[in-house]
Amino acid sequence: MTQKITVLIIEDEKSICDFMAKTLGAHDYKTNTAHTGKEGLAIMTSSLPDLVLLDLGLPDMDGIDIIKQTREWSSIPIIVISARSQEKEKVEALDAGADDYITKPFGTFELLARIRTAIRHNNKIVDDPINNNRPYSASGMVIDFEKRKCTINGSEIHFTRVEYKIVSMLAKNSGKVITYDSLINEVWGPYADDNNRILRVNMANIRRKIEENPGEPKYIFTELGVGYRMLEDENLV
Numbered sequence: 001m002t003q004k005i006t007v008l009i010i011e012d013e014k015s016i017c018d019f020m021a022k023t024l025g026a027h028d029y030k031t032n033t034a035h036t037g038k039e040g041l042a043i044m045t046s047s048l049p050d051l052v053l054l055d056l057g058l059p060d061m062d063g064i065d066i067i068k069q070t071r072e073w074s075s076i077p078i079i080v081i082s083a084r085s086q087e088k089e090k091v092e093a094l095d096a097g098a099d100d101y102i103t104k105p106f107g108t109f110e111l112l113a114r115i116r117t118a119i120r121h122n123n124k125i126v127d128d129p130i131n132n133n134r135p136y137s138a139s140g141m142v143i144d145f146e147k148r149k150c151t152i153n154g155s156e157i158h159f160t161r162v163e164y165k166i167v168s169m170l171a172k173n174s175g176k177v178i179t180y181d182s183l184i185n186e187v188w189g190p191y192a193d194d195n196n197r198i199l200r201v202n203m204a205n206i207r208r209k210i211e212e213n214p215g216e217p218k219y220i221f222t223e224l225g226v227g228y229r230m231l232e233d234e235n236l237v
């Protein structure tokens with residue numbers, strides 16, 4: 001008997017909650033639902049789900065507080081369900097410890113892909129730190145982290161040190177959105193100016209080197225107002 005993956009859905013809008021429960025049920029996930037924050041937290045501690053889908057706008061609590069409270073005791077993957085154009089809220093949720101977000105309205109494919117990615121990343125961190133050093137590989141691009149070398153269809157791409165740091169951080173977290181602030185912090189350190197300009201300049205240079213059409217990137221995507229997301233590593237899919 002295989003154990004089904006359990007997903008807790010905390011969402012007060014009944015139609016969205018039902019849609020997600022039905023979709024996940026049809027794809028062999030077990031679901032629990034909660035319509036308030038308090039109920040959600042209670043189910044989380046009593047049934048320890050494998051992943052949480054969390055709406056930020058709940059009647060009784062701020063979703064950000066749910067993330068903060070959960071992170072005091074658990075690293076369970078949390079995917080935030082957010083309305084369009086609430087970039088500030090998405091960044092806040094990621095900074096509070098959410099793993100990813102999905103923007104309403106979303107389709108089945110996107111929902112399932114985000115769930116798989118979040119669960120895989122969580123397992124990888126817990127079980128397999130060595131895996132983090134395995135080369136990244138997607139759509140012809142290979143990054144060997146030990147040799148600090150990137151190739152696309154066999155030809156080497158020459159990055160500056162800063163460009164390489166940006167690309168390798170995104171590649172090690174491929175499939176997940178990385179906020180501008182956490183990238184800046186990682187690359188330039190905690191005392192860096194939190195102005196995005198230098199990051200944008202570097203990203204434009206990176207895209208010129210790796211993308212056939214920098215205006216329609218296929219490796220590194222912009223999540224407007226939030227950060228960047230790199231095409232998911234094929235070894236993980």
Ligand code: CA
Binds near residue numbers: 011012013055056058
């Ligand atoms: Ca809501």
